[in-house]
Amino acid sequence: MRRAARRDANHRTVLDVFESLDCSVLDIASCPCGFDAVIGYKTQAILCEIKDGEKPPSARKLTENEALA
Numbered sequence: 001m002r003r004a005a006r007r008d009a010n011h012r013t014v015l016d017v018f019e020s021l022d023c024s025v026l027d028i029a030s031c032p033c034g035f036d037a038v039i040g041y042k043t044q045a046i047l048c049e050i051k052d053g054e055k056p057p058s059a060r061k062l063t064e065n066e067a068l069a
Helices: 013-020 066-068
Strands: 025-027 037-041 044-048
Touching: 013 025, 013 037
Parallel strands: none
Antiparallel strands: 025 037, 037 044
């Protein structure tokens, strides 16, 4: 059973930066796919996993879904 998605503290800030760079941003952190966002720029789409660099390395480990994706 999947738990509720937890977002890092910098989640919105990172997405705002991409939007300010004229990228399309789709927040998919609530989906069980293992990624936080789809970033689109011109003809490219990139799956993005957002981690908070302020947290210790042990708190930045990938979850099982993130590692599989």
